[in-house]
Amino acid sequence: MGFSFEIIKEDQGSFRRLGKITTPHGEIQTPVFMPVGTQATVKALTPEEVAGQIRAEVILCNTYHLYLRPGHEVIQRLGGLHRFMNWQRPVLTDSGGFQIYSLSALRKISDEGAVFQSHLDGSTHFLTPERAIEIQQALGADIIMCLDECISYPATLEEAAAAADRTTVWPGRCRESHRTEGQALFGIVQGGMHKALREKSACALQQIGFDGYALGGLSVGESTEMMLDIVEHAVPLLPENRPRYLMGVGKPADLVECVGRGIDMFDCVLPTRNARNGMLFTRNGNVIIKNARYQDDERPLDEQCACYTCRNYSRAYLRHLFQAGEVLALTLATVHNLHFYQELMSRIRAAIRAGRYAAFAASAAARWREGERRRRASATKSPGRSG
Amino acid sequence: MGFSFEIIKEDQGSFRRLGKITTPHGEIQTPVFMPVGTQATVKALTPEEVAGQIRAEVILCNTYHLYLRPGHEVIQRLGGLHRFMNWQRPVLTDSGGFQIYSLSALRKISDEGAVFQSHLDGSTHFLTPERAIEIQQALGADIIMCLDECISYPATLEEAAAAADRTTVWPGRCRESHRTEGQALFGIVQGGMHKALREKSACALQQIGFDGYALGGLSVGESTEMMLDIVEHAVPLLPENRPRYLMGVGKPADLVECVGRGIDMFDCVLPTRNARNGMLFTRNGNVIIKNARYQDDERPLDEQCACYTCRNYSRAYLRHLFQAGEVLALTLATVHNLHFYQELMSRIRAAIRAGRYAAFAASAAARWREGERRRRASATKSPGRSG
Numbered sequence: 001m002g003f004s005f006e007i008i009k010e011d012q013g014s015f016r017r018l019g020k021i022t023t024p025h026g027e028i029q030t031p032v033f034m035p036v037g038t039q040a041t042v043k044a045l046t047p048e049e050v051a052g053q054i055r056a057e058v059i060l061c062n063t064y065h066l067y068l069r070p071g072h073e074v075i076q077r078l079g080g081l082h083r084f085m086n087w088q089r090p091v092l093t094d095s096g097g098f099q100i101y102s103l104s105a106l107r108k109i110s111d112e113g114a115v116f117q118s119h120l121d122g123s124t125h126f127l128t129p130e131r132a133i134e135i136q137q138a139l140g141a142d143i144i145m146c147l148d149e150c151i152s153y154p155a156t157l158e159e160a161a162a163a164a165d166r167t168t169v170w171p172g173r174c175r176e177s178h179r180t181e182g183q184a185l186f187g188i189v190q191g192g193m194h195k196a197l198r199e200k201s202a203c204a205l206q207q208i209g210f211d212g213y214a215l216g217g218l219s220v221g222e223s224t225e226m227m228l229d230i231v232e233h234a235v236p237l238l239p240e241n242r243p244r245y246l247m248g249v250g251k252p253a254d255l256v257e258c259v260g261r262g263i264d265m266f267d268c269v270l271p272t273r274n275a276r277n278g279m280l281f282t283r284n285g286n287v288i289i290k291n292a293r294y295q296d297d298e299r300p301l302d303e304q305c306a307c308y309t310c311r312n313y314s315r316a317y318l319r320h321l322f323q324a325g326e327v328l329a330l331t332l333a334t335v336h337n338l339h340f341y342q343e344l345m346s347r348i349r350a351a352i353r354a355g356r357y358a359a360f361a362a363s364a365a366a367r368w369r370e371g372e373r374r375r376r377a378s379a380t381k382s383p384g385r386s387g
Numbered sequence: 388m389g390f391s392f393e394i395i396k397e398d399q400g401s402f403r404r405l406g407k408i409t410t411p412h413g414e415i416q417t418p419v420f421m422p423v424g425t426q427a428t429v430k431a432l433t434p435e436e437v438a439g440q441i442r443a444e445v446i447l448c449n450t451y452h453l454y455l456r457p458g459h460e461v462i463q464r465l466g467g468l469h470r471f472m473n474w475q476r477p478v479l480t481d482s483g484g485f486q487i488y489s490l491s492a493l494r495k496i497s498d499e500g501a502v503f504q505s506h507l508d509g510s511t512h513f514l515t516p517e518r519a520i521e522i523q524q525a526l527g528a529d530i531i532m533c534l535d536e537c538i539s540y541p542a543t544l545e546e547a548a549a550a551a552d553r554t555t556v557w558p559g560r561c562r563e564s565h566r567t568e569g570q571a572l573f574g575i576v577q578g579g580m581h582k583a584l585r586e587k588s589a590c591a592l593q594q595i596g597f598d599g600y601a602l603g604g605l606s607v608g609e610s611t612e613m614m615l616d617i618v619e620h621a622v623p624l625l626p627e628n629r630p631r632y633l634m635g636v637g638k639p640a641d642l643v644e645c646v647g648r649g650i651d652m653f654d655c656v657l658p659t660r661n662a663r664n665g666m667l668f669t670r671n672g673n674v675i676i677k678n679a680r681y682q683d684d685e686r687p688l689d690e691q692c693a694c695y696t697c698r699n700y701s702r703a704y705l706r707h708l709f710q711a712g713e714v715l716a717l718t719l720a721t722v723h724n725l726h727f728y729q730e731l732m733s734r735i736r737a738a739i740r741a742g743r744y745a746a747f748a749a750s751a752a753a754r755w756r757e758g759e760r761r762r763r764a765s766a767t768k769s770p771g772r773s774g
Contacts, residue, residue, distance in 0.1 A: 040707065044714040070682065070707040078685050078703055086699045295457065298465050312473045316465055320427065320457040327431040330714055 003142070003184035003211055005243050011352055015235050015262025018352050021243060023090040023142035024182045025082065026057065030243065030264040031348055033255065033341045034060045034092060036272060039069070040085040042338075043272055044330035047087045053308045054338045058090040060267045063136055063145075064099035068118050068125075072138040080140030092267075093141040095132045097188070098216065098248065101150035109149055111166060129173040137180045145214065146174040148188040153221040160192035167191070168204035175208050184211035186245060192217055193226055195233050202237035212265075213238045214245040219268075228257055235262035252281060252344055253368055256361050259348050271341045275333035278322045281340040285371025287315070289333070294319040307339035308332075390529070390571035390598055392630050398739055402622050402649025405739050408445075408630060410477040410529035411569045412469065415444045417630065417651040418735055420642065420728045421479060423659060425449045426456070427472040429725075430659055431717040434474045440695045441725045445477040445530075447654045450523055451486035455505050455512075459525040467527030479654075480528040482519045484575070485603065485635065488537035496536055498553060516560040524567045532601065533561040535575040540608040547579035554578070555591035562595050571598035573632060579604055580613055582620050589624035599652075600625045601632040606655075615644055622649035639668060639731055640755055643748050646735050658728045662720035665709045668727040672758025674702070676720070681706040694726035695719075 001024050009018040019030040035042050035050060037059045042050050050056050061081060066072060075084050081091055097114075100107050104116035113128030132147035147170055149163045167190040178185050187205035191197030205213060215234050218227050231246060238244050245265035246258050255266055271281065280287040282302035287294075289301070300310035301318065309318070309332040321329035351360035388411050396405040406417040422429050422437060424446045429437050437443050448468060453459060462471050468478055484501075487494050491503035500515030519534035534557055536550045554577040565572050574592035578584030592600060602621050605614050618633060625631050632652035633645055642653055658668065667674040669689035674681075676688070687697035688705065696705070696719040708716035738747035 039711045039713055040704075041713050041715045046715065046718065065711075069711060070703070074683055074703060074707075077683060078701055084701070084704055084707075086704075296461055296464060314465055314471070316457070316461060317427075317471055317473075320461075320471075324426045324452075324456060326426055326428050327714055327717055328428045328433065331433065331718075 064096035076138040212243040271337035451483035573599040658724035
């Protein structure tokens with residue numbers, strides 16, 4: 001069983017759609033949010049929790065991290081990523097391009113590839129497009145990504161153009177060197193905030209031909225409006241019959257907006273990272289669970305939420321676990337935030353299915369604004385208690 | 388339904404026995420090991436993992452910690468400890484005496500009670516026998532403990548005697564002030580390493596009458612031989628028809644030895660704390676999972692172990708999680724170590740049931756010695772690889 005993408009329903013007069021991705025490890029309903037399992041584990045959860053409590057159909061792992069530690073050859077010898085981490089559903093690995101941009105101390109990009117220093121021990125590494133594919137083939141994910149160059153924001157047109165030039169050459173080298181049957185290879189559209197460069201990149205990728213197309217180099221510091229503008233401009237440049245993946249985005253409101261503009265796949269560390277910092281998403285706005293106001297609060301985080309955490313624990317207990325520095329705090333918060341994202345994606349799919357996406361998006365946006373307003377008002381009312 | 392203790396089988400010519408404790412939250416097969424849930428959570432596990440993966444029938448929580456944070460009144464308002472932490476099986480709380488001894492910066496013990504400084508914020512607190520009972524009644528555990536005074540090791544006879552004097556007065560005040568029906572109250576035999584003081588303490592407790600009897604003030608730095616000597620001396624001083632609880636002990640070999648001498652109940656942070664440090668118990672000796680030798684090791688930690696961790700993960704993956712500082716490392720290691728302890732207790736009970744305890748204990752001891760010998764030999768063979 002290989003990779004395929006089927007469009008189940010298109011929403012008239014827009015680019016948004018319902019779809020289904022098939023992979024060697026199972027199916028993925030789209031639009032989908034992929035929890036991030038950077039180092040071959042979704043932080044603070046067992047795979048059973050990710051599959052059973054969160055019902056995630058696919059997760060993302062990071063090639064950069066796994067290449068440096070424990071090493072892709074170790075994982076290959078141990079039977080590949082799925083077996084290594086005890087996760088039997090689909091996995092997507094990114095190529096490492098974004099982490100070279102965001103994590104490594106020194107990096108030098110040439111037409112040949114990227115030289116970078118490990119953020120762990122300062123050792124020097126050379127990643128070429130071919131090597132990025134080789135590593136991802138060893139890891140054995142269901143979907144892998146071409147090596148791309150992510151540029152800083154803001155970037156001059158010259159910087160962006162130099163990177164975009166490489167971004168039209170590297171994908172061909174990736175495609176050439178990719179050998180694993182059944183494993184999908186996605187191209188990544190780059191070009192910074194320059195629409196002409198995005199067009200050039202999207203066009204070059206399509207001439208090579210990929211199983212899916214990603215938008216990279218967003219969520220790097222630009223405004224939400226600018227990000228949405230690039231997405232709106234780029235989606236129509238991509239082939240309709242392939243999944244469209246927006247990398248590293250984003251906030252709940254971003255997902256609603258970007259699905260509306262035709263995105264099928266997302267990943268972001270926000271729900272998991274915020275959970276570990278005690279920032280929890282609810283239908284009524286964000287909860288900073290360490291606040292003293294929750295000390296005696298016997299209510300669940302979100303009274304309408306059906307997640308394991310909300311069914312079994314009070315805000316007071318969650319606050320206690322965070323105050324006490326207990327590991328269970330991280331687990332319960334992560335379960336809740338990822339469940340919130342999964343539930344949102346499920347409502348997004350239902351709204352497309354029912355042909356009422358515009359109304360759904362408007363009401364979701366209004367609810368978040370209202371929740372945020374109420375949270376701020378209540379924080380202002382009792383400033384002494386928000387420790 | 389209140390508290391009761393039933394002896395199921397006595398082992399002829401010894402003090403060891405099989406028993407069953409009944410509490411308002413269910414039954415406990417003895418001899419039993421109680422995982423420690425210091426701050427109202429067994430560190431790194433969900434209650435479902437503690438009940439389902441570990442099959443623990445009872446856990447211990449710490450009055451000292453919960454009194455300081457979040458406060459016993461908060462827990463009482465939220466429906467008591469069971470509801471607060473989502474644990475529906477029996478709970479035992481200790482009185483705080485040991486933590487005042489081991490954790491608080493400054494402490495002053497008088498006949499009235501103990502003044503101590505919080506290890507969290509330096510605030511001053513006064514704990515009397517009556518107050519210790521009041522706090523534990525608010526927490527609502529199934530089994531609570533008298534306030535005791537734990538003395539340093541080594542202690543002079545004078546120091547030990549002064550403490551033991553109080554230890555004959557405080558239990559009466561605890562008993563007097565205890566009101567909660569169905570909640571068991573245990574006395575604690577003190578007296579340091581002085582047998583005459585242990586006798587005096589045990590005698591005084593029996594005159595008051597408790598639902599169970601604990602041996603405190605052990606595992607404070609004395610040798611294993613000395614600890615076993617005190618246990619052997621103290622057990623015959625206790626009434627046969629009540630549970631005997633050895634507090635804060637211990638290593639797997641200690642459990643086997645002390646059950647042999649008549650102990651019914653144990654608690655210790657060793658399996659959970661060692662797990663978080665990467666020290667894992669196996670039938671073939673201890674494994675330091677961070678060692679480089681495990682980098683490519685596809686075997687489970689313990690090939691004979693049926694725990695969740697050993698059924699699903701390689702040593703290489705566990706090592707990776709520890710090296711990468713991942714939370715899942717703590718969860719998987721804790722599951723394994725607690726499962727090891729539960730499995731040991733289950734084999735201990737089976738051996739008593741079958742009337743072959745002496746043979747079981749001898750073979751367990753021989754196996755541990757052999758495992759330790761092999762581990763050391765193999766560590767010597769490849770010194771360069773034990774990073």
